[in-house]
Amino acid sequence: YRQFAVIGLGRFGQRVATGLYQMGAEVLAIDSDAAKVAAIKQQVTAAVCLDSAREEAVRSLGVDNMDAVVVAIGRDVQASILTTALLQQAGCPYIVARASNELHAQILGMVGANRVIYPEDEEAKRLVRGLASPHVLDQVDLVGDLELAVLKAPRSFCGKSLVELGLRQKYTVNVVAIRTAETDTQAATTIFPDAHYVLQPQDQLYVVGPSEGLRRLDGLD
Amino acid sequence: YRQFAVIGLGRFGQRVATGLYQMGAEVLAIDSDAAKVAAIKQQVTAAVCLDSAREEAVRSLGVDNMDAVVVAIGRDVQASILTTALLQQAGCPYIVARASNELHAQILGMVGANRVIYPEDEEAKRLVRGLASPHVLDQVDLVGDLELAVLKAPRSFCGKSLVELGLRQKYTVNVVAIRTAETDTQAATTIFPDAHYVLQPQDQLYVVGPSEGLRRLDGLD
Ligand SMILES: Nc1ncnc2c1ncn2[C@@H]1O[C@H](COP(=O)(O)OP(=O)(O)OP(=O)(O)O)[C@@H](O)[C@H]1O
Numbered sequence: 001y002r003q004f005a006v007i008g009l010g011r012f013g014q015r016v017a018t019g020l021y022q023m024g025a026e027v028l029a030i031d032s033d034a035a036k037v038a039a040i041k042q043q044v045t046a047a048v049c050l051d052s053a054r055e056e057a058v059r060s061l062g063v064d065n066m067d068a069v070v071v072a073i074g075r076d077v078q079a080s081i082l083t084t085a086l087l088q089q090a091g092c093p094y095i096v097a098r099a100s101n102e103l104h105a106q107i108l109g110m111v112g113a114n115r116v117i118y119p120e121d122e123e124a125k126r127l128v129r130g131l132a133s134p135h136v137l138d139q140v141d142l143v144g145d146l147e148l149a150v151l152k153a154p155r156s157f158c159g160k161s162l163v164e165l166g167l168r169q170k171y172t173v174n175v176v177a178i179r180t181a182e183t184d185t186q187a188a189t190t191i192f193p194d195a196h197y198v199l200q201p202q203d204q205l206y207v208v209g210p211s212e213g214l215r216r217l218d219g220l221d
Numbered sequence: 222y223r224q225f226a227v228i229g230l231g232r233f234g235q236r237v238a239t240g241l242y243q244m245g246a247e248v249l250a251i252d253s254d255a256a257k258v259a260a261i262k263q264q265v266t267a268a269v270c271l272d273s274a275r276e277e278a279v280r281s282l283g284v285d286n287m288d289a290v291v292v293a294i295g296r297d298v299q300a301s302i303l304t305t306a307l308l309q310q311a312g313c314p315y316i317v318a319r320a321s322n323e324l325h326a327q328i329l330g331m332v333g334a335n336r337v338i339y340p341e342d343e344e345a346k347r348l349v350r351g352l353a354s355p356h357v358l359d360q361v362d363l364v365g366d367l368e369l370a371v372l373k374a375p376r377s378f379c380g381k382s383l384v385e386l387g388l389r390q391k392y393t394v395n396v397v398a399i400r401t402a403e404t405d406t407q408a409a410t411t412i413f414p415d416a417h418y419v420l421q422p423q424d425q426l427y428v429v430g431p432s433e434g435l436r437r438l439d440g441l442d
């Protein structure tokens with residue numbers, strides 16, 4: 001059994017608490033607002049009303065026996081930082097903290113957060129990449145300079161095979177999957193293409209590579 | 222030149238507006254709070270203070286000439302729904318609207334949103350998948366019913382090559398990149414593995430495939 005606590009039950013915290021519980025974990029949900037605690041009680045293992053920025057409140061939780069604690073307090077930056085620092089002092093093995101801006105994220109890392117999450121920032125980046133270029137349907141950062149992008153097959157690629165296009169050599173990218181379009185006779189399917197696959201006009205390409213190679217691919221028509 | 226308007230300059234809206242502008246697009250930023258409009262003026266093409274839930278305000282924007290409008294109003298569900306409906310009536314070609322819960326998302330789809338985004342929900346899901354299963358380090362839903370997951374190599378996989386493991390056939394997943402662990406003599410590196418790569422105990426696998434194949438992979442030890 002994995003045991004978690006989630007502190008701060010706004011939109012983000014609520015979904016994390018109920019999501020973990022539905023995956024079979026034990027979840028203690030915490031908020032200083034009694035109404036939020038009452039609203040979630042049926043959907044988690046237990047729910048408690050307390051102010052997590054007070055030392056004796058955090059000590060009473062026994063966080064050293066948990067797998068991880070998520071600090072989902074957003075707007076109240078001071079409460080989020082104090083809570084994270086107190087959790088570290090109380091011996092919490094793994095702290096995930098939510099940030100509302102760059103500076104907040106840096107401070108959380110300094111006071112003991114093992115992982116910092118920025119929900120608005122991550123999702124804004126994905127939307128911006130998808131809107132700014134007509135070919136990019138989705139895009140996520142992987143690790144280091146690697147990205148995964150989902151692209152509409154550029155018109156100039158259609159009718160050619162992957163080996164003919166030489167994407168690895170020309171753009172240092174790897175086509176890792178292709179989603180074919182739905183037609184009257186066939187449903188959309190996912191394929192892991194081999195070098196001789198010939199691109200069709202409606203194909204969606206799942207491509208992995210360094211940002212610079214993907215940018216050059218974006219620009220094609 | 223792509224032209225966008227972003228209505229609602231909270232954490233999410235601000236990042237979308239400035240992000241699009243930095244990608245070279247023309248961006249009109251809008252909020253009913255004059256302080257938010259003043260704060261963003263230098264980072265976008267233009268910024269305007271108005272109440273987007275009023276019909277004559279939306280008509281004055283000329284949204285039919287834009288590529289897309291993003292409605293980033295969060296907590297005020299009524300203003301978000303009214304704004305989306307007014308944009309559709311004014312002939313906006315593409316509307317991206319942000320939802321705060323399930324019901325809100327459904328209504329936005331009914332009144333004209335072409336795409337509905339749920340920043341807190343998407344990021345909460347990613348975090349829950351990463352925390353609930355000890356093998357999954359990260360996990361994102363991609364457009365087109367595929368997922369990207371970052372997994373610790375299951376113990377039973379170590380010492381075997383990718384072709385021996387037959388992941389494509391058995392789980393319909395593709396290992397798109399591997400992050401090797403840092404050792405005393407070598408830094409962590411990211412590689413595009415070929416079929417004969419032999420998995421090491423600390424390897425992190427970046428895997429793409431339909432959800433069902435990934436779930437089965439999660440469960441291995
Ligand atoms: N010291 C504290 N102790 C416990 N709970 C707290 C504390 N401070 C704030 N909270 C709770 O954290 C929750 C979320 O915080 P807040 O409203 O700051 O974030 P938010 O970014 O607006 O939330 P979201 O975007 O997830 O809806 C609120 O329910 C609030 O009551």
Ligand SMILES: Nc1ncnc2c1ncn2[C@@H]1O[C@H](COP(=O)(O)OP(=O)(O)OP(=O)(O)O)[C@@H](O)[C@H]1O
Nearest residue numbers: 229230231232233252253272273274295296297300
């Ligand atoms: N009718 C309206 N016209 C223009 N702007 C509006 C309107 N209603 C709300 N806004 C603005 O939308 C912005 C974001 O809205 P809100 O505070 O509801 O969302 P939020 O979910 O808390 O934001 P975030 O999580 O992105 O910080 C606010 O700056 C608010 O002033």
